[in-house]
Amino acid sequence: MAGAGGGGGGGDELKLLGSLASPFALRVKLALSFKGLSYEYIAEDLQSKSNLLLSSNPVHKKVPVLIHNGKPICESQIIVQYIEEAFKSTGPSLLPADPYERAIARFWAAYVDDKLLASWLQLTRAKTPEERTEGLKQTLVAAENLEAAFKEISEGKPFFGGDSVGYLEVTLGGLVAWVHAAKKLDGTSLFDGARTPxxxxxxxxxxxxxxxxxxxxxVDRLVEFAKRWQPQATATAASNN
Amino acid sequence: MAGAGGGGGGGDELKLLGSLASPFALRVKLALSFKGLSYEYIAEDLQSKSNLLLSSNPVHKKVPVLIHNGKPICESQIIVQYIEEAFKSTGPSLLPADPYERAIARFWAAYVDDKLLASWLQLTRAKTPEERTEGLKQTLVAAENLEAAFKEISEGKPFFGGDSVGYLEVTLGGLVAWVHAAKKLDGTSLFDGARTPxxxxxxxxxxxxxxxxxxxxxVDRLVEFAKRWQPQATATAASNN
Incomplete structure (x- = not known):
């Protein structure tokens, strides 16, 4: 239960429906954690979805769903922006105050989903060497574009958000656990010291x-999960946002 | 040139790079028009993109791009949110003040792109009767879901935004010209009086x-455009957002 206000003047009840392997649910966890908001976490079994999930997200039937005082919010990037707007005065600002900087953060957040994640999933699902080569090529291009964006946005500071975490720490941060898991699974490095230092x-x-x-x-639990469910695992993770 | 302020205290220079057939560029035109902002419109030839477009949107190389006092903003939904935030005190608010209502508007705006537009494009590009049937089925489901959303959000008022236009008037409104053009082209009705009154x-x-x-x-120019370029037309329109 969140004690911190801004949304409803105290007494806010936050529930998060998520699943271990979902990078999208991890985004919401990161946002709530960075903001210092407490919440009840409900782990969904995506093979047997709860009535609460189905009734909270009847359109997509996917995690994550954040339920704030009984009202459900769906889609990870929309949830994160909701958290920022409903709890403006709590914790760090996840989006810059300047409209142009906000647009830049949103642009690269969309890029993470539309290009980086899309090509990475193409790579992990590849059935032929040709598909794998193409997926890898696209993934590396996307990672390198994000490296250039980080250089420009962070201006030598530690985070996309500058001295503290911001919207892209949350959006790209949702992938961090899988970055480590992929290394253990098959040695794939989304980011490395040579190409994207x-x-x-x-x-x-x-x-x-x-x-x-x-x-x-x-990370070991993710690796286990991937071994058990692959290729279903990546498909399931990808279809939940 | 926009005289209205809010973004930079007057003297704002707005340029929009667009193209006739792009529903995404139309969104930005609608947003600027609803806000009462003036701008210079630059029509791009997508077969031979200008250096200004390529340098303003080096990542996607697509229209629309809004250039505000020399700074480019890309991706239609991000541009519309930028317009709202940079020109907050000009014209009507395109997004509700309430964080939950904003999240709902963003959710359905994403749905327009991810489901309605995606399945409509699948329909128009279908190469076999089976693909056409499936595309049509998905399109109708998406249109009916949006109909239900409109009923809930508008609460009997004329617009998604209530008594005045809002974010979904802009997002879904970008498709309106093609709704009419599709009727003339092949009799397809995205919305009709029976299913989605x-x-x-x-x-x-x-x-x-x-x-x-x-x-x-x-509309006649769009119909002409579609006849000349189809099936390239839909592919080009779809790849520009």
């Missing part, structure tokens, strides 16, 4: 934050 | 607004 260091920096450590899933 | 009336109501009439492209 800034983002490689950023992954470590983000993971070292107490607020991130509190919510990042155990 | 509220949205069918909404299309007419939106099109009757002076601010919309000022920017909606001539």
């Amino acid at each position: 800034l983002l490689n260091a950023w992954v470590e920096r983000l993971g070292a934050l107490e607020a991130a450590k509190a919510v990042l899933p155990d | 509220l949205l069918n009336a909404w299309v007419e109501r939106l099109g009757a607004l002076e601010a919309a009439k000022a920017v909606l492209p001539d």
Whole structure:
């Protein structure tokens, strides 16, 4: 239960419907953790979805769903913006105050979903060597574009958000656990010291934050999950946003 | 040139790079028109993109791009939110003040792109009768879901935004010209009086607004465009957002 106000003047009840492997649910956990908001976490079994999930997100039937005082909010990026707007005065601002900087943050957040994540999933689902090569190529291009964006946006500071975490820490941060899991699974590096040194260091920096450590899933559990469910695992994770 | 302030205290220079057939560029035109902001319109030839477009949107190389005092903003929904935030005190608010209502508006705006538009494009690009049947089925489901959303959000008022236009008038409004063009082209009705009576009336109501009439492209020109370029036309329109 969140004690901090801004949304409803105290007494806010926050419930998060999520699942261990969902990078989208992790975004919401990161946002809530960075904001210092407490909430009840409800782990969904995506093979057998609860009535609460089905009634809270009847259109997509997917996690994450944030339920704030009984009202459901769906879609990870929309939830994160909701958290920022409903709890403006609580914790750090996840979006910059300047409209242009906000637009830039939203642009790269959309890029993470539309390009980086899309091509990474294409890579992990590839059935032929050709598909794998193409998926890998697109993933590397997307990672390199994000590296350039990080350089420009952060201006030498530790985070996309500057000296503290921001919208892209949450959006891209949702992928961090899978970045580590992929390395263990098949040696794939989304970011590395040679091609994307800034983002490689950023992954470590983000993971070292107490607020991130509190919510990042155990990498070995993700690896186990992936081995058990692959290729269904990536498909399921991808279809939940 | 926009005289109205809020963004930079007057003297704002707004340029919009667009193209006739792009529903995404039309969104930005609608937003600027509803806000009463003046701007210079630059029509791009998508077969031969200008250096200004390529340098303003080097990542996606697509219209629309809004250039505000020399700074480019890309991606239609991000541009519309930027316009709202940079020109808050100018014209009507395109997003509700309440964070939950904003989240609902953003949810359905995302639905327009991810489901309605995606399945409509699948329909128009269908190569086999089976693909056409499936595309049509998905499109009708999406239109009916939006009809239900309109009923709930508008609460009997004329617009998604209530008594005046809002974010969904802009987002879904970008498709209005193609709704009419599709009828002329092959008799396809995205909305009709039987299945989606509220949205069918909404299309007419939106099109009757002076601010919309000022920017909606001539339907016959769209029909001509589609006949000349199809199937490239739909692919090009779809790849520009």
